[in-house]
Amino acid sequence: MDKSALKTIFSSKVDTWATPQAFFDKLNQTYTFTLDPCASAKNAKCASYYTKEDNSLYKDWGGHSVFMNPPYGRGIGEWLKKAYEEGQKENTSVVCLIPSRTDTKYFHNYCMKSDLLYFVKGRLKFGDSKNSAPFPSMIVVFNGANSGMPFVGTIGAA
Numbered sequence: 001m002d003k004s005a006l007k008t009i010f011s012s013k014v015d016t017w018a019t020p021q022a023f024f025d026k027l028n029q030t031y032t033f034t035l036d037p038c039a040s041a042k043n044a045k046c047a048s049y050y051t052k053e054d055n056s057l058y059k060d061w062g063g064h065s066v067f068m069n070p071p072y073g074r075g076i077g078e079w080l081k082k083a084y085e086e087g088q089k090e091n092t093s094v095v096c097l098i099p100s101r102t103d104t105k106y107f108h109n110y111c112m113k114s115d116l117l118y119f120v121k122g123r124l125k126f127g128d129s130k131n132s133a134p135f136p137s138m139i140v141v142f143n144g145a146n147s148g149m150p151f152v153g154t155i156g157a158a
């Protein structure tokens with residue numbers, strides 16, 4: 001794939017790149033997810049899901065074990081805010097797969113207030129792509145433990 005194709009795929013206009021199934025399965029073994037709040041009928045990872053038309057930002061995620069791979073455009077901060085707020089609810093955890101950009105407002109405002117932070121070792125291959133993403137990823141978990149600082153670890157891409 002040439003550089004311009006990669007640029008288009010990962011631009012803010014394209015928000016449908018699916019989590020690699022094996023990577024999702026690895027996390028699912030621990031979290032047994034019950035809600036995918038950022039999905040379409042074609043790419044939903046859970047039986048319960050919300051689509052763009054539903055607009056998940058205005059839905060209640062309470063009581064769920066949530067797996068969130070949001071659109072990676074400029075609005076990503078809104079998704080982290082929502083994940084943080086929902087993760088404070090009783091019996092609710094929100095696991096987010098997002099680009100690892102430690103210089104961003106969303107990282108400092110929300111990820112630093114998370115309960116667990118796993119930096120992905122290696123690069124993920126989103127969707128059916130044979131190419132690795134041109135950016136690193138991280139897993140951020142909000143589960144209301146409110147321990148002050150996140151526990152930090154690593155997780156393999158494969």
Ligand SMILES: C[S@@+](CC[C@H](N)C(=O)[O-])C[C@H]1O[C@@H](n2cnc3c(N)ncnc32)[C@H](O)[C@@H]1O
Nearest residue numbers: 016017018019038039040050051052055056069
């Ligand atoms: C990066 S994809 C994730 C797909 C799939 N859930 C996965 O993890 O493989 C993000 C999905 O969120 C959907 N989406 C965009 N805006 C949304 C919104 N406001 N509410 C719910 N879903 C939305 C997109 O249509 C897209 O299917």
